[in-house]
Amino acid sequence: MSRLASLPTALQQSIRQGRTLKVIAGLDNFEAARVQQVVRAAAAGGADLVDLACDPALVGLARALAPQLPICVSAVDPALFPPAVAAGAAMVEIGNYDSFYLQGRVFGAEEVLALTRRTRELLPETVLSVTVPHTLPLDAQERLAVELVAAGADLIQTEGGTSARPLSAGALGLIEKAAPTLAAAHAISRAVAVPVLCASGLSAVTVPMALVAGAAGVGVGSAVNRLDDELAMVAVVRALREAMPMAVVVHGVRPQ
Numbered sequence: 077m078s079r080l081a082s083l084p085t086a087l088q089q090s091i092r093q094g095r096t097l098k099v100i101a102g103l104d105n106f107e108a109a110r111v112q113q114v115v116r117a118a119a120a121g122g123a124d125l126v127d128l129a130c131d132p133a134l135v136g137l138a139r140a141l142a143p144q145l146p147i148c149v150s151a152v153d154p155a156l157f158p159p160a161v162a163a164g165a166a167m168v169e170i171g172n173y174d175s176f177y178l179q180g181r182v183f184g185a186e187e188v189l190a191l192t193r194r195t196r197e198l199l200p201e202t203v204l205s206v207t208v209p210h211t212l213p214l215d216a217q218e219r220l221a222v223e224l225v226a227a228g229a230d231l232i233q234t235e236g237g238t239s240a241r242p243l244s245a246g247a248l249g250l251i252e253k254a255a256p257t258l259a260a261a262h263a264i265s266r267a268v269a270v271p272v273l274c275a276s277g278l279s280a281v282t283v284p285m286a287l288v289a290g291a292a293g294v295g296v297g298s299a300v301n302r303l304d305d306e307l308a309m310v311a312v313v314r315a316l317r318e319a320m321p322m323a324v325v326v327h328g329v330r331p332q
Contacts, residue, residue, distance in 0.1 A: 079203045079230050080271075083166055087146050090124040091271050095320045096293025098273060099313060100127040102301050103150045103172040108137060113306045119145045121313025127172065127295065130156040132163035139164045148205065152176070152183070154195040161202055170195060171207025171233055172297070174276065183209045185220045189227060196228035203230045205273065210236040210256055214263055221264045221272075232268055233295060234260035235276035247281050254282035258289050265290030280312075280319040287320065294320075 080088060090096040099118035101111050106129050118126045119142035126142070128134045130151035138147050146166040151157060157168045170191050173183055192206050206229040208217045221232045236256025242249040254277045261274035274286035275295030286294050296316055303309050 079201060082201070083203055084146050087124050087166070091292050094287055094292050096125065096271075096273065097123045097313075097317055097320060098125040098127055098148065098275070098293060098295040099123045099300055100150075100172060100275070100295050100297030101129065102175070102297060103129050103152075104175040105129050105301065106131055106134065108134070110301070111137060112141060113309060114301050115141045115145065117300060117306055117309030117313055118142070120310045122317040123313055124293070125166075127169065127297075128165075130160050130168070132159045135160050135163040135165050152191060154191055154198055157195060157202070158198055161199060167203035167205060167230075168195065168199065169205040169207065169233065171205070171235070173207060173209060173235065174297075177211075182211050185209075185212060185216060185223075188220065189223055192224050192227045192229055204228060205231040205233055207233040207235055207275070208260065208264065210234070210260065210276070214259060217260055218263045218267045221268050225268050225270050229270065231271050231273060231292075232264055233273040233275050234264060234291075236260060250279045250281040251285070253277040254279070254285065258282065258285055261286055261291040262289040265292075280315040283316055283319045 101114040111134050115126055115138045125146050127148040130149040148167045148169050149160040149165045150169040150172040206224045208221050234257045242252035257274050257276045265272040271292035273293045273295050274291035278294055278296050283294050300309050300312050
């Protein structure tokens with residue numbers, strides 16, 4: 077049986093329909109009050125999944141606030157995952173590298189592959205998502221994704237927002253911002269048989285493009301977690317949710 081079958085039924089359905097919305101609180105966000113805001117906004121706005129820093133206490137907090145909302149935890153140290161899974165995380169992710177790039181830290185293909193293998197050793201039955209570093213050339217990202225699936229990854233996530241340098245304002249600038257992760261989603265989704273989540277630099281303008289490119293869903297972080305007002309967070313999540321069915325129709329699958 078596929079490990080994806082261990083996920084809550086509603087999340088499985090959103091992945092099959094190609095309309096999964098994941099809200100990312102941030103790999104380095106351990107501030108309980110901020111995490112609470114993101115979790116509440118994700119639940120109120122209609123997200124399918126919330127992605128938290130890998131901390132059992134944050135997992136417990138999120139479960140208490142929104143029991144119906146599945147939790148993913150992100151880290152780059154596999155040893156951190158088992159306690160978070162024991163606390164109730166539905167899946168784990170190697171990735172959300174953006175905070176490390178700001179420190180000058182990059183992740184090579186061999187390191188990500190080794191982290192994937194170690195995580196699978198520690199958690200053989202837990203759903204595992206792995207982010208492919210955007211710092212690799214696109215063909216190398218595609219090759220790495222294939223190797224990650226062979227090593228036990230159940231989902232692949234793309235990124236690229238931190239490397240984008242949009243030159244334009246408005247909708248054109250939003251498309252320019254999302255171009256690297258959209259290109260990766262297009263290439264990788266055609267190279268692997270597992271679901272691909274497109275993340276980093278997305279907005280309500282570009283979420284439909286990600287789904288049409290082949291992604292089974294999207295991950296959105298800074299568009300939500302950098303806001304100071306919880307109502308504004310909810311509004312952004314709802315706008316992202318409302319942007320998704322248009323792309324689902326293009327795939328020929330309508331929401332149930």
